[in-house]
Amino acid sequence: MDVRPPKSSTKRRHLISITDLERADIERILQTAEGFESVMRRDLKKVPTLRGRTVMTVFFEASTRTSSSFELAAKRLSADTISLKAAGSSVDKGESLRDTVQTLSAYDPDVIVIRHPAVGAAGMITAWTDAHVVNAGDGTHQHPTQCLLDLYTIQAALGGIEGLHVAIVGDVLHSRVARSNILGLRTMGARVTLVGPPTLIPRDAAALGAEVSHSMDALQAADVVYVLRMQRERMAPGASYVPSLSEYAAVWGVTPARVRPSQLVMHPGPINRGVEIAPEVAGSAASRIVDQVRAGLVVRMAVLYDLLAGPGKADAESALRIVSPEVVSAAGQEVA
Amino acid sequence: MERLFAAPAPPADLLIAGARVVDPGSGLDGPSLDVRIHEGVIAEIGPDLPRTEVETIDADGLVLLPGLVDPHVHLRTPGDEDEEGVASGTRAAAAGGFTAILAMPNTRPVVDTPIVLSGLVQRAGREAVVPTGFMAAITAGQEGERLAEMVALAEAGAAAFSDDGRPVERAAILRRAFQYASVTGLRLALHEEDLSLSGGADMHEGAVSAELGLEGYPSIAESVMVGRDLAIARYEGAPVHVCHVSAAESVAEIRRARELGVDVTAEVTPHHLCLTDEHVRSLDAGRAKMSPPLRAATDRAALIEALADGTLDCIGTDHAPHRGHEKEQPFAHAPNGVIGLETAFPAVYTHLVEPGLVPLAAIVERMSTGPAAAFGLPRPAIREGERASLCLWDLAANWLVQPPYASRSANCAFAGQTLRARCHLTIAAGAVAHRLIEAVAA
Numbered sequence: 001m002d003v004r005p006p007k008s009s010t011k012r013r014h015l016i017s018i019t020d021l022e023r024a025d026i027e028r029i030l031q032t033a034e035g036f037e038s039v040m041r042r043d044l045k046k047v048p049t050l051r052g053r054t055v056m057t058v059f060f061e062a063s064t065r066t067s068s069s070f071e072l073a074a075k076r077l078s079a080d081t082i083s084l085k086a087a088g089s090s091v092d093k094g095e096s097l098r099d100t101v102q103t104l105s106a107y108d109p110d111v112i113v114i115r116h117p118a119v120g121a122a123g124m125i126t127a128w129t130d131a132h133v134v135n136a137g138d139g140t141h142q143h144p145t146q147c148l149l150d151l152y153t154i155q156a157a158l159g160g161i162e163g164l165h166v167a168i169v170g171d172v173l174h175s176r177v178a179r180s181n182i183l184g185l186r187t188m189g190a191r192v193t194l195v196g197p198p199t200l201i202p203r204d205a206a207a208l209g210a211e212v213s214h215s216m217d218a219l220q221a222a223d224v225v226y227v228l229r230m231q232r233e234r235m236a237p238g239a240s241y242v243p244s245l246s247e248y249a250a251v252w253g254v255t256p257a258r259v260r261p262s263q264l265v266m267h268p269g270p271i272n273r274g275v276e277i278a279p280e281v282a283g284s285a286a287s288r289i290v291d292q293v294r295a296g297l298v299v300r301m302a303v304l305y306d307l308l309a310g311p312g313k314a315d316a317e318s319a320l321r322i323v324s325p326e327v328v329s330a331a332g333q334e335v336a
Numbered sequence: 337m338e339r340l341f342a343a344p345a346p347p348a349d350l351l352i353a354g355a356r357v358v359d360p361g362s363g364l365d366g367p368s369l370d371v372r373i374h375e376g377v378i379a380e381i382g383p384d385l386p387r388t389e390v391e392t393i394d395a396d397g398l399v400l401l402p403g404l405v406d407p408h409v410h411l412r413t414p415g416d417e418d419e420e421g422v423a424s425g426t427r428a429a430a431a432g433g434f435t436a437i438l439a440m441p442n443t444r445p446v447v448d449t450p451i452v453l454s455g456l457v458q459r460a461g462r463e464a465v466v467p468t469g470f471m472a473a474i475t476a477g478q479e480g481e482r483l484a485e486m487v488a489l490a491e492a493g494a495a496a497f498s499d500d501g502r503p504v505e506r507a508a509i510l511r512r513a514f515q516y517a518s519v520t521g522l523r524l525a526l527h528e529e530d531l532s533l534s535g536g537a538d539m540h541e542g543a544v545s546a547e548l549g550l551e552g553y554p555s556i557a558e559s560v561m562v563g564r565d566l567a568i569a570r571y572e573g574a575p576v577h578v579c580h581v582s583a584a585e586s587v588a589e590i591r592r593a594r595e596l597g598v599d600v601t602a603e604v605t606p607h608h609l610c611l612t613d614e615h616v617r618s619l620d621a622g623r624a625k626m627s628p629p630l631r632a633a634t635d636r637a638a639l640i641e642a643l644a645d646g647t648l649d650c651i652g653t654d655h656a657p658h659r660g661h662e663k664e665q666p667f668a669h670a671p672n673g674v675i676g677l678e679t680a681f682p683a684v685y686t687h688l689v690e691p692g693l694v695p696l697a698a699i700v701e702r703m704s705t706g707p708a709a710a711f712g713l714p715r716p717a718i719r720e721g722e723r724a725s726l727c728l729w730d731l732a733a734n735w736l737v738q739p740p741y742a743s744r745s746a747n748c749a750f751a752g753q754t755l756r757a758r759c760h761l762t763i764a765a766g767a768v769a770h771r772l773i774e775a776v777a778a
Contacts, residue, residue, distance in 0.1 A: 098664060118666030119550050120619035139668070140549030179549055203552065207543030236535060 013307055014133040016123045018144040018184040026188060030152050032302035033295070039076065040298065049309050050079035056109040058100075059136070060086040060116040065269060065293055066136050066146070070113045073300035082109070097121060098128050105129040110308055114138075132307045140176050140234060146268055147180035149299040151188060153292050154224055157264055162189035167219050168210075169195045169254060170228030170276050173202050174235065177268045178228055182208045193218050196228075196252055199241040216251070216258050224264040227254050227277045249275050256280050264288055339495045340436055340467035340713060341460035342426075345767035347376030348724060350775075351387055352761070355395035355728060359402050359718040360697040361705045371400060373724045376766020381720055391775045393761065395728055401700050402716035403435025403725030403764060404681060407525070407603055407707040408500070408579060408652030410673070411468075414455065415444025420657040420744050422456070423463040428655070428677040428742040430466050430770035433727030433759045435716055436708070437677075438469045441478070442501035448473035448484040450492035457493050466764040469495030469713065474513045474524060480505045483516055490520035496711055498525035500579055503561055505531065510565060514574035523601070523711060525577040526565055528586065529628070533557035538668050540613040540629045548616065550667060553629050559585030566593035566600060577710055578602040580654050582628035584638035591647045601710035603652035604639050606680045607749040610687035612636050615749075621670030622663040622747040626656065643702060644694045650707040651699070653680045657745030674749040679737055681729070682755035690756060724763045728773070733758035 014020070021029070039047055055074035059067050067083065074081045084104070095103075097116070104112065105128065112129060114122050115136040122135035122142075137143040154161055166185050172178045172194050185192050192210040194201055195218050205212050219225055230248065235241055242248040255278045259265060265277075265287045273279045282289060352371045357364045370385035371378060406429060412420040420428075429437045439456070441447030447456065453472055460468045472494035473484045478501065486497060497517055504510040504526065517524055534557035539545050541552025562578055566589055569576040578590060581604050590602050607626065612633050616624045624630065642648040656673025663670050676683075681703065688694040708715040716725035735758055737750045762770035 096661065096664075097666065098661075116666065118668050119548060121666045123619060124666060139666075140551075142549075176549060179547065183547075202546035203541055203554075204543040204546045208547055239535075 016135045017142045018147045018180040029302045033298040036298040036301045048078045050077040053079040054109045055079045055111045056082045057113040058084045069296040101125045101128045143176040143180050146177050147184035149295040152295045152299050164223045165191045166224040167193045167222035168226045171200045171230050173200045174231035175228050182210050227267040340469045341457050342464040342467040347766045348373050348768050351390045351392040352395050355398050355400040357400045360701050362717050362719045378722050378724050394776045399729045402704045404433045404703045405707040406434050406437040406653050409437045409439050409655045411439040422459050424744040426464045426466045430762045431742045432677040435725035435764035436467045438495050440500045441471050441473045446473050446478050448476050450488045453492045465769045471496045471498045474499045496523045500527045503529045511568050514572040523575045523577050527579050528558050528561040530557045530561050539616045540631045542632050544613040555583035558583045562586040562589040570598045575599040580605050582608045582631050584635045587638050587642040602648050603650040604648045605654045606683045610683050619667050621667050626674050627672040651703045658747045663747045675743045679750045682757040685757040686755045723766045728761040730758045
């Protein structure tokens with residue numbers, strides 16, 4: 001296929017990493033999301049904001065809540081949507097990521113929402129399309145809209161984020177949610193402690209600005225207990241991160257005895273009940289797991305709105321920070 | 337026995353006039369000398385030589401160095417000639433000031449039989465613009481199971497033995513290889529990686545991998561193998577060369593082994609000397625993915641120190657061409673390797689010499705006599721009576737690293753950087769191999 005350079009190389013805004021957003025950007029998006037709550041309470045849950053716009057969701061990796069939530073968010077804003085799942089598409093026939101993206105871009109989508117199993121895939125495609133790109137998860141790297149919906153959920157429940165202490169418990173090593181949340185929570189002024197077995201916490205995690213503990217006692221001091229799933233599908237066979245799931249559950253499972261009633265319990269889903277979290281905790285009054293899913297809808301509406309119709313639309317100066325391919329490649333040229 | 341091969345080329349007749357000549361091996365660091373080359377041989381060195389009937393190159397303000405020697409190049413021939421060929425790879429070498437290179441045997445097929453090796457030797461005799469040597473595999477197919485026919489390969493012109501691209505996993509096989517190779521007198525060049533520790537990971541394990549979520553290839557995956565293999569080499573009294581050292585822990589192992597009397601030579605790449613794992617933040621596999629990976633700033637500092645004190649006695653590029661579309665994939669899916677022949681000296685000059693980290697004379701030594709001595713190759717020297725192998729540089733020139741390259745591939749670690757030092761002339765084994773500069777009237 002011919003190389004078709006993007007028509008406009010400047011002023012296209014993307015959301016690839018939570019670090020693309022400064023605190024003011026996050027606050028604005030959360031505020032916009034709150035505004036969409038009223039739409040959700042209406043009889044007719046739809047606004048015409050993005051009429052005539054096209055949002056493509058392209059998922060190279062299985063997903064239930066993220067893909068449905070993006071699709072519904074786009075529909076609630078009256079955008080046209082196309083949803084592509086990698087299975088059964090030309091990707092199965094060996095088409096490269098570049099060719100797939102350039103083919104889809106021929107339909108001139110305004111936004112491409114992409115999930116891909118490889119780190120960096122979302123950032124990479126910004127060079128091959130004129131659309132705004134939203135990262136819906138790239139391997140173990142980033143999942144910025146999950147972070148935004150988690151921040152939204154915490155803010156809604158506790159009134160703010162600044163000064164809170166959040167414990168992130170479990171398989172941090174394989175978690176893009178953890179990477180986005182650590183950085184996002186730090187940006188919003190929260191303190192973060194990572195808790196889990198040493199084999200599932202990245203070496204040098206302290207460089208991310210988080211504290212590290214291998215004891216579940218560390219949960220006691222937290223306002224929010226954020227539980228991560230054991231990502232067995234990302235573990236190499238025979239890697240032996242933990243001796244057994246039962247030992248993991250016994251030592252690092254979030255059980256009723258290990259959380260206080262006043263603590264918020266969150267989980268990005270899907271849940272392995274009885275492994276990383278006890279069913280009683282997942283279903284308790286402290287659990288915000290269902291709220292997180294609901295928040296996903298309004299937050300993703302807010303992200304789409306911010307990219308296409310928000311304050312950044314006319315001039316990229318405000319709103320989401322510009323991440324153009326030029327900036328990405330320039331970053332790599334720095335002399336170490 | 338001849339172990340470097342090149343296409344026949346007319347011998348140079350030139351007067352290089354007024355260059356600063358830097359050749360630590362010959363004790364030369366003099367401003368404004370003339371070097372007269374007659375029929376490919378350095379005939380005369382001195383101030384203000386007569387300029388009669390000879391093509392004269394005005395080298396005022398330029399620096400003349402002995403030819404550079406690269407002990408670690410992938411020419412991708414046979415099998416992947418669309419990535420690099422003997423002709424294109426040696427042109428890239430000449431453009432970078434190299435006057436001799438050694439090619440690695442991890443081709444398709446692997447260079448593990450005299451027939452494959454002879455084919456390459458013949459090809460170099462037709463196409464190579466700088467003298468090129470070929471390493472042969474240590475084990476058949478580089479599979480680490482049984483020894484390649486080392487004696488026959490040595491007789492066919494192998495320059496050394498290496499399973500580069502892969503470690504020799506089993507200690508017992510490596511031990512046998514050391515024992516058997518002693519008959520040939522050739523050195524084993526080892527790719528040091530404990531595969532159970534590196535786990536096929538994509539970048540250095542550290543703060544950057546923690547943030548990017550890429551699987552970490554820890555520095556100990558290299559150093560534990562360096563430690564193991566130097567212990568075996570010591571036990572067997574065998575000469576050994578450690579390829580592309582990247583980790584501070586490996587440097588410590590090499591230093592210790594040399595103190596214990598092991599005949600160990602060791603190489604470091606320009607990209608490990610000049611860049612760190614911060615470079616991987618671009619997630620551009622074309623510039624930032626290779627094995628071993630770019631490591632932390634502390635590792636880089638240890639490498640520079642070891643280069644300066646001679647623990648690392650060679651700079652080798654590990655020039656590793658790859659197809660553009662294969663590098664244009666998400667980081668984890670793209671192949672390892674970067675090209676480096678054309679940028680090796682400029683990168684090292686820009687990042688190490690100009691900031692005052694390593695003196696120019698030491699760099700010249702590690703890029704010329706160091707690798708030549710390690711592999712028993714002719715040592716380029718700017719001395720009367722020597723066949724001319726030298727390179728002429730404008731150290732003040734700034735140039736942006738970008739395509740087109742002389743190499744057939746474009747996956748350059750320094751792409752997009754502005755580097756100092758441009759090679760204006762390379763004379764390899766007496767013949768002009770690369771030339772940007774025009775002659776002045778005689």
